[in-house]
Amino acid sequence: MMSMPGTGERRQAPKHIHFIRRRAMSRSSAILTAFLSAAAITSTASTANAYTAYVTNEKDNTVSVIDTDKLEVIKTVKVGQRPRGIVMSNDGKWIIICTSDDNDVKIYDAKTLEYVKSLPSGPDPELLTLHPDGRRLYIANEDDNLVTVVDINTSKVITEIPVGVEPEGMGMSPDGKVLVNTSETTNMAHFIDTTKHETFDNVLVDSRPRVAMFNSAQTQLWVSSEVGGTVTVINPADRKIIGKISFDIPGITKEAIQPVGIRITKDDKIAFVALGPANRVAVIDTATLKVLKYILVGQRVWQMYFTPDGKELLTTNGASNDVTVIDVANQKAIKSIKVGRYPWGVVVSPN
Numbered sequence: 001m002m003s004m005p006g007t008g009e010r011r012q013a014p015k016h017i018h019f020i021r022r023r024a025m026s027r028s029s030a031i032l033t034a035f036l037s038a039a040a041i042t043s044t045a046s047t048a049n050a051y052t053a054y055v056t057n058e059k060d061n062t063v064s065v066i067d068t069d070k071l072e073v074i075k076t077v078k079v080g081q082r083p084r085g086i087v088m089s090n091d092g093k094w095i096i097i098c099t100s101d102d103n104d105v106k107i108y109d110a111k112t113l114e115y116v117k118s119l120p121s122g123p124d125p126e127l128l129t130l131h132p133d134g135r136r137l138y139i140a141n142e143d144d145n146l147v148t149v150v151d152i153n154t155s156k157v158i159t160e161i162p163v164g165v166e167p168e169g170m171g172m173s174p175d176g177k178v179l180v181n182t183s184e185t186t187n188m189a190h191f192i193d194t195t196k197h198e199t200f201d202n203v204l205v206d207s208r209p210r211v212a213m214f215n216s217a218q219t220q221l222w223v224s225s226e227v228g229g230t231v232t233v234i235n236p237a238d239r240k241i242i243g244k245i246s247f248d249i250p251g252i253t254k255e256a257i258q259p260v261g262i263r264i265t266k267d268d269k270i271a272f273v274a275l276g277p278a279n280r281v282a283v284i285d286t287a288t289l290k291v292l293k294y295i296l297v298g299q300r301v302w303q304m305y306f307t308p309d310g311k312e313l314l315t316t317n318g319a320s321n322d323v324t325v326i327d328v329a330n331q332k333a334i335k336s337i338k339v340g341r342y343p344w345g346v347v348v349s350p351n
Contacts, residue, residue: 015141016301032065046072051307052110053314053348054095055323057340063097064323064339065113066314068348071325071335076200080106085127085170086345089152090134095347096152098125098139105139110349120147120157127168127211131194132176140167140181147181149197159197163190171221178236182209182223189223189232191223191239205232208270211303213262220286222271224259231273233261233289243289245273252278261303265328266310272326274301274315281315281324283331295333305346316343 015102037214053066061083080099087096094107094116105119105128122141123146129138136158139148145165149158164183165192171180179192182205189212191201194324206228213222220242221234231245247257258276264286273282281301298317301324306313313326316339325335325342 013086013334023220035226037339041126049115051309051348051350053305053323054088054110055084055316055339055343056086056097056259056345057342058084058318058344059341060083062107062340063113064285064343066337066339068314068325069311071337072341073337075113076340077108078102079108084344085125085140086347087128087130087137088347088349090130090132092349094152095349096130096137097188097345098128100124100126105137105150119150119152119155120148121150122146122160129170129172129179131172132174136194138170138179138181140170142166142168142184145183147179152226161192161197161199163192163199163203164188169210169212169223171214171223173218173236174216175212175218179243180214180221180223182212184208184210184290187225187228189221191236202231202233203239203241205319206230210260211262213264215264215268215286216245216266217268220264220268222262222273224262224265226258226276229254229257229259231262231284245284245289245291247273247275247278247282247291249275249278249280249294252280259318261301261315263304263306265284265306265315270328272304272313274304276302277319279317281326293331295326295331297333298322298336299324302343303345305348307348314346314348317345318342318345332343 051068053219055064067074079102083097085098104125105121107116121139123143125139127140139149147161160265164186166184169182181190189203206225208227210226211224256277261274263272271284283292299319302316306317315324323337327334
């Protein structure tokens, strides 16, 4: 007997209608999933490079704050007199700046950029480095021929270490056991035991050494010599010289090629060297110590710093008052960012 409508039995849709509905629902679900996945990827990409860079402007007595996602200055703040060397506390809460003409080191809150306190440093501090323990700060005091060690938590001087004339560069080994200070007039790299706070070796390099930089494996120490125009590579284990790198740029005189800042990629394969008035950054194979290419940047390129993901390298260009952003993988300059007068130091931290 055939059921009639309204008798309590629900009429069933034909099978082909159910198939069409299921296919439509499945397609909608797939589209929604794809949309959400794309949104998640977009969100991740937009924050992947969201770091903050801090640049000391030596002539303006300011720090320029750069958003590395937007690649633009988002804030400029007044600090002490003649700010130069700058580092970040290990927890990312503080930026620590050598204010050379104030003869001290000043600490600022990294988020608010409000002044926190000053640290004793001795006269004319220029470069500084923080120990991996996050407590001991090592400061080069150019006028006193000393490295001053300060506890950043208590603001007390721990000790002072005599070094050569006009100390400048401060290179800390990744394991924190050795500090290397360079002295501009003595032309030496001084190896300092960070436990005893004593110098245990000295290596003669070329004229006016500026920056000392360990690779992550601690198998190489790179020392730039500004007037000598070279970079000396030293084996930290025995302090023997592995090799010396010189530079030849068509159309640029030897006197204009003045190596200063050094940065080495995390995999230890490539080194970047800032060449001062040559307005170039040299790209060097660390295995062969051969120059691969030169990257044209701003005028009088000085210090450099990688973003934490290693994808970009920021350079301070003192004579053109800007920062050049280098794409590390492609080894090319991608952006110039105007900052204050005579940008000197730079550090980058995650937001």
